[in-house]
Amino acid sequence: MSSPSPTIEVKNDVVVDSEKARDPYEVVLEAADDPQQRSSARKWLTVLLISSTSLCATCASSMASFAEQGTMEEFHASRTVAILAISLFVEGLGWGPLLVGPLSEVYGRNIIYRVSVGLFFVFSFPVAFAPNMAVFLVFRFVTGFCGSAFLSVAGGSVSDLFSNHKVGNPMAVYTLSPFFGPIIGPLISGFMNQHLNWRWTYRLLIIWIFCQWMALLVFVPETYAPVILKRKAARLRKTTGDDRYWAPLDRQHKSLAHSMAISIYKPFQLLLFDRMALLLDIWTALLLGILYLAFQAFPIIFEQGHGFSMGITGLTFLGIGVGQIMAFATQPYWNNRFRRDREAYKGHPPPETRLFQGEVGAVLVPIGLFWLAFTTYPSVHWIVPIIGSAPFGMGMYYVYSSVFTYLVVAYRPIAASAMAANSALRSAFAAVFPLFAPAMYKTLGTVGATALLAGLTTLMLPLPFVFRRIGARLRAKSKFAA
Template sequence: MPYNFNSENVDPSATSSRSATPVDSLPVQVLRPKELPVQPTHIELDACEDPKKMSFIHKWTIVSIISLSALCVTCNSGVAPFTENGIQRSFGISPEVSILSISLFSEGLGLGPLLLGPLSEFYGRNLVYWISYACFWLSTFPVAFAPNAPVHLVFRFWCGFAGSAFLSVAGGSISDLFTDATLATPMAVYTLCPFIGPVLGPAISGAINQHLDWRWTYYIELIWESAQFICLIVFVPETHVPTLLRRKISKLREATGDSSYGADSLAPRQGVFHAVVQSCVRPFQLIIHEQMILFLDLWNALILGILYLTFQAYPIIFENGHGYSMQSTGFTFLAIGLGMLISLGTQPYWNRLEACMSARCCGASPPELRLIMGQAGGILVPCALLIMAFTASPHITPALPILASIPFGTGIIYVFTSTFTYLVAAYRTYAASALASNAAFRLTFAAVFPLFAKQMCNRLGIEGALGLLAGLTALACPLPFIFAKVGERLRSKSRFAV
């Protein structure tokens, strides 16, 4: 073994007079083994490996593919209403049973995030994307080629469950790519897509079912899903920084044979089972203990339930009342989508307003500032529903309820955007659980509302049914105003809030 000569223990005076000093009095020279280089315990991603350092085009390519995948998933819920008559004829089932095609898909969307969200923190975004989207794609085959109603309905649930990854994981991918200063615009684009899907779906499905068999609705969905799946595999890299770091450290350890390489860079993690259980339990803890979360979730659930209820109400208004074809009735849903796009165009105004109010608070903006947009949305939604109620009669021009759909769509996005940003700001440590509770609540309502829509419209009349919904949303309208006033006091007493 080679040795290094260590001169730190040699007396300089002894060496200078070596010839005059007895040998026995010479200092003992310490011989130390040559030390191996110490491997660093802290490793970071290089600039070329950091997702936030990707090129502008690459980032927006990823955002576009993820957003379109989310749009494809939620559009799948919107295509079902115009297939109901077809599956009733094919399978010999009642209208009430055929509506389960919407409800079961929506319930799958609500339950899936509780499992898929935590898994992405352990195994990375891409593995969850690939497996869940593959299951979503494969589950669409039995939906399209179903020999009977049970097969069709069961796999509609699994389609929603598997596709829900793009409601729970995709937001994390976008936050991986952009800094806080540049996150608002890509997040707004992504957030819009899951809500555009349910209103784009009826437009697509109406046109297909007007001319083709109902199964073609899902054949075309399969083609779209196949294209999205290929794009996900080819163009979307892993963006979860802890996963990228673990992969890098694993390669370095394998190359050096040193298991301590990068030990300080890996944060300790709980087990997968514990994380999944926690993700299922904590949302309900927040609902039970946090009044703000409970009431905001109920508000959001009511509004999304009403959006899904339009799947049954619009055909009654336009197809039965005004004699529209199935295709034309489907196109009326695009007015809601137009309102949603208008809300995206007004985002810079709300950003400036929030910045001005934050400046008045000396830069320390409270979470309640995020509810300003929700105040506008809370007024728009009941007003739009009330106009629809007054103009839904077959004796009044159909242009009026279509025009009223525009502010309805704008108000929906205002309400959801303000609620999501408020929950993240007020419950930052538990933001994922707060959003999961919101998703479970609102998608459960979305699953239930279509089940009684026709009965309610038949009993109350379409005008009475819309008037009732306008009244319910009007009762919830003061919520953002109340929480803007008392939210800080409630947060001070909370064990979860910031």
């Protein structure tokens, strides 16, 4: 049996025979295999499909907001129990990455997507056709857990497809999707529940999930290089009959159970023993909690205060969405700024340079919330608080984009754990905040309750300014940071 042909490589401007530098039977990425060498159209199609599925999963979380009244009436449940439809789904989104993250590094991204969306589709039927509240709530958690792959693994797929200096725009598109999804949810379910039975909210969701599933099956290939190499090695062993071909993943004897155990305890270890990561995670968790609290607050502000119908109240969330889109539109400016930072630091800028974007967001968030708080009076025209919600949406996008990038770069050895810790804490806040929203707005009023939230975000405002200046010293003392 003939051995593989030697290849020529250039290293440090010197031509060398790669056969002398490595085992000739080790399978390596070639242009035909490399995900980053695929056509731009194919790479962007993959990014858009992954992002749209992420948007679908997070949209499913907030679509339950205007279906609450229907479930309360049919199942004779209290409002607090009905709100659990959002809370449990979000908890599933938060805990799912602890499982699917390690699995994606063993079996690849694509199989995780296909199985996750398939289960998301199947388990949405018990939600749409639930005979009682218990079944409804249990499968809301399960569907959230199944949809979580697109809030964790998907970011890895984007980085698989694009090199570091080209990943900015596709990552910005993906980053927008999970935070724009909750804004679309009330817009859809508001009009649906105004005219149709609450179950149609979830029937429409089933149709949407099925379309995403089919698109993923047809158009999204594997992007994780180690798994691509492993499959290539297996194919060569089969076609040549030579068992000496191997890929790096074949010789990694990592236990899947051990990897999953690490993925579960490492994020909490990070939260307990690294104050910088903890504070940044609390900051992002607070913002997501406020966003999900708005699904209870906006009906109070606009339905009760301004006499809006259910469908029109769903449209009021577009103020936050427009703010997010405006922030996304500024991405070329940030790309240029980060490029200048790379040049200034000779290709290796410290993670703290990413926090400048967070500083802008930290200022915009309380401005938007205070604006919203003091314009919720019925005597003030309804467009004014909606406009005020736009800076909040814009600030949210900047904060998340900044913190996510910072955590991945600053905690590079355990980047997956850093993001899992952030996800778990965010989901906990997003699950709890809607539960106390009705009581808080009844006790403090729309002005007092919203101003309280604005005050909390003001307390967090100094974080990016402080960490941008002393982050390097804190990382030097951390046993987790790079």
